[in-house]
Amino acid sequence: MLLSISWRNIWRNKVRSMVIILSVAMGIFAGVLATAFFKGMADQRIQKVINTEISYIQIHKAGFEETNDITDYIPNAAELLKSINNIDGVAGVSKRIVIQSMAASAETASGVLISGINPEQEKSVTSISNKIVDGAYFKGIKRNPAVIGKKLAEKLNLRIRSKFVITVQDLQNNITSGAFRVAGIYSTDNNMFDEANVFVRYSDLQKLTNFPVGGAHEIAINISNKEELPAITQAVKKVAGDKMSVKIWKELRPEMNYLTEAMDLYMYIFIVIILLALLFGIINTMLMVVMERTKEIGMLMAIGMNKAKIFSMIVLESVMLSLTGGIVGIVIGAITSKYGETHPIDLSAWAQGYQQLGYDAFVYTQLDPSMLVDITLLVILTGVIAAIYPAYKALRNDPADALRIE
Amino acid sequence: MNVIEIKGLTKIYKTSEVIVKAVNGIDINFEEGEFTAIVGPSGSGKTTFLNMLGGLDKPTSGKVIISGIDVWKLSSRQLIDFRMNNIGFVFQSYNLIPVLTAGENVEFIMHLQGKPKKEREKRTKDLLEAVGIGNRINARPSKLSGGQQQRVAVARALASKPEFILADEPTANLDSKATNSLLELMSQMNKKYNTTFIFATHDQRVMDKAHRIVTIEDGKILSDEYFERD
Structure with missing residues (x-):
């Protein structure tokens, strides 16, 4: 029932909820697409190095x-x-x-x-x-x-x-x-x-x-x-x-492996920055939600809803709000990235600079499903963090005072 | 048999400039099955008294003993559970959960109590039929009239099978037809379930139905009278 209440509560103010859902969706969409783009770019670079320069495995005399x-x-x-x-x-x-x-x-x-x-x-x-x-x-x-x-x-x-x-x-x-x-x-x-x-x-x-x-x-x-x-x-x-030294591409060109690892790290930092920016928007929305419903929360406390359940209700609302936007962003981002796997992004206008560094002028995006799982978890975490302060404010309400509000 | 025993109940509000004794040393008992109205002018301390009785507002001093339990000695967690299982609330402005249907509003408190789904559903149906709006079980509060919403609130208050129901100005927002109908309903519930009802009111129609009228003024009991009603 708590899930149902939380979900319905989100839609009490449709415009406000849609604004925050769309903000999260846009942010996550940008994050997913950027992740797929840079991963594709790095993978293309690595594949190119493997295909044209080093191959997958090399044998030398030790x-x-x-x-x-x-x-x-x-x-x-x-x-x-x-x-x-x-x-x-x-x-x-x-x-x-x-x-x-x-x-x-x-x-x-x-x-x-x-x-x-x-x-x-x-x-x-x-x-x-x-x-x-x-x-x-x-x-x-x-x-x-x-x-x-x-x-x-x-x-x-x-x-x-x-x-x-x-x-x-x-x-x-x-x-x-x-x-x-x-x-x-x-x-x-x-x-x-x-x-x-x-x-x-x-x-x-x-x-x-x-x-x-x-x-x-x-x-x-x-x-x-x-x-x-x-x-x-x-x-x-x-x-x-x-007596022979057998090495794979990662050992032959360690910098290529670092490139993947560094790219993954940058992407996580990028996503976290997006979510941090969104976090304040969600906190603001949840604070408004809690303040508007002070009397209702007081009533819930009066009739016997304990603090843990009220806290859970507010956290659930925040998570659902974030996750709805997150899922929309992930789905649109994933579809766009999937499209980009067969339809490259044209960077030929800046090709000379890229090629100097060994990158392609046409970048095929590369969607990493494990990254999507991580992004989903980060969105949930953002929802939980965003709810903590508003929920704390809600729990500080005195039911008798809250019920006096007209 | 006394359901509620109140001894020396006092509530003092202190501000930087003044000290207000909202409730000033009230001693009173309520018996099982009573239909009592606490009356008095605005600011007389009715609501504060009712809130302390209902475990919502902590008294400055004094005791509220319900079924042998000193309510204000309970921890805040125990107090919430105590309210859930022993006290029903009916508020002036209905205070239903707007996103839940009438049925879900009644069921909600039983859900908090951890009652099984079948039992919840049956009791919800029975209660809403008993309060005369069984056909509006799936309607949200916004689709119900004030009188219907207050009936849902009464059904919700009864749902947890409480020792007593506290109703703070329950008829203040209702027209006379809805008021009469609601009072008739609460009177029936009082007889049918032998539930104790305590109202804070200054509505003469409520007083006309009450078996006992306790008048409070300046935080003290001015009079305590019993009446024979049909």
């Missing part, structure tokens, strides 16, 4: 990541690659020779990370092949073709078929150089990556550096379902053995 020593390679990379390919859920595997080097054009030079890849294998792991904006992915050049980033091409003033020289240290610690021609120019949304990464064929780099055939510094693994990452990682570790 210690290579610290030293980048060319001699710290995986000797049996080719066999390992085959074994990993047989693991359920693995969508693609690619082995790479990875060397810090200098790329020089006729005009200038730049430090780059050169990756010797098997172009077909690499397609199954990263999406560089889909990011070609000029030329073709290892096509059109027979000898020593290279795929370089747009930013590097601009820096070194290179065009398709332009020749440039790569200088590296070979396996015997000798400095050696090779001439490559630009077959394709790629552009990801990360200018820093585009400026620093050059892709050449595995065989060309292997010959240039006297690298043992079948060996590699890095094995990159792509998976078909990211939910299976922990299980596949375990299986890969088992196949790779103790």
Whole structure:
């Protein structure tokens, strides 16, 4: 009966209740949409880094990541690659020779990370092949073709078929150089990556550096379902053995993981700020409710409604008021966010700034159901907190005095 | 048998400038089944007396003993429960819960008492029929006339099966037809359930029905008379 009374009490002053319900709904809608937007943005960034730069899992010889020593390679990379390919859920595997080097054009030079890849294998792991904006992915050049980033091409003033020289240290610690021609120019949304990464064929780099055939510094693994990452990682570790370092994307690029965690934290802070602003509106409404009903509350006390029940009635009213607005906001926010999962928000007007940081100009929202549960709980908490002072005021009423009010 | 024993009941209001003795050492007893009117001019202390009797207003001194319990020695929590189970209230301005129907208003107090749903529903129906508005069980107070609302208030006061009912100016807002009808009803309820009714009033029609009239002036009992009625 208390629930029923509280619910009906809300609608005694429809306009006032609707104003507060709409305020809460608007606030929560904004919160849900902003959460989905920023989560989508962060997830897109992470997915992009996984797809174009690092893949889900990488294997190195233990210690290579610290030293980048060319001699710290995986000797049996080719066999390992085959074994990993047989693991359920693995969508693609690619082995790479990875060397810090200098790329020089006729005009200038730049430090780059050169990756010797098997172009077909690499397609199954990263999406560089889909990011070609000029030329073709290892096509059109027979000898020593290279795929370089747009930013590097601009820096070194290179065009398709332009020749440039790569200088590296070979396996015997000798400095050696090779001439490559630009077959394709790629552009990801990360200018820093585009400026620093050059892709050449595995065989060309292997010959240039006297690298043992079948060996590699890095094995990159792509998976078909990211939910299976922990299980596949375990299986890969088992196949790779103790001497190899197997790391997932979160370990390879910890800042990406921090990005998700920081984004979640910011979102909670954002929602809490919205709710704090709404809190005062709800307190104000509940104070008006209590003051208008002083006589009625006095009567309830007189006929035997105890303080706990009166307190509960006021808290319930406040929670119902907040929750009604909250649910409306969550539903509209969820529908809008769901729509945004297939219809991206166009930020192309500010694309240059975003792309500099590696973010997409088109953001697909990402609705997190667990966040909706948290928001619902926070709205309930707001309702409870908003009711405490008004309920305290109500309980301080003396029934005899309250009943004298005309 | 005395239902209520009052000894030396006093209420003093103090402000920075004056001290007002609203009720000044009243000693009086009420027996089971009485139909009593407390009368007196405005400001004579009727309502204050009734509020102290009903456990709403704490006396400055004196005792209110109801069925052997010294009411003002109870804790505030015990007092609320005591009021719920022993005292029925009928107020001048009806004071029904506007968002509840007539039936729900009557049922509400039994809900507070923790009575089972079936019992609540049956008693609500019986009481509303007894007060003559069984057909308005689903009407909200705003859809009822003043007289009908006061009948609901009487049914609500009776719902908890109290020892006695305190009615503060119950007819003040009613026209004469509704007043007569309500008084007739309360008189019937008094006879039917042997419930003690104590009114604070200055309505002659109420006094004409009362079996006992206690006149208060300046916080003291001026007279205490008994009458034979039909």
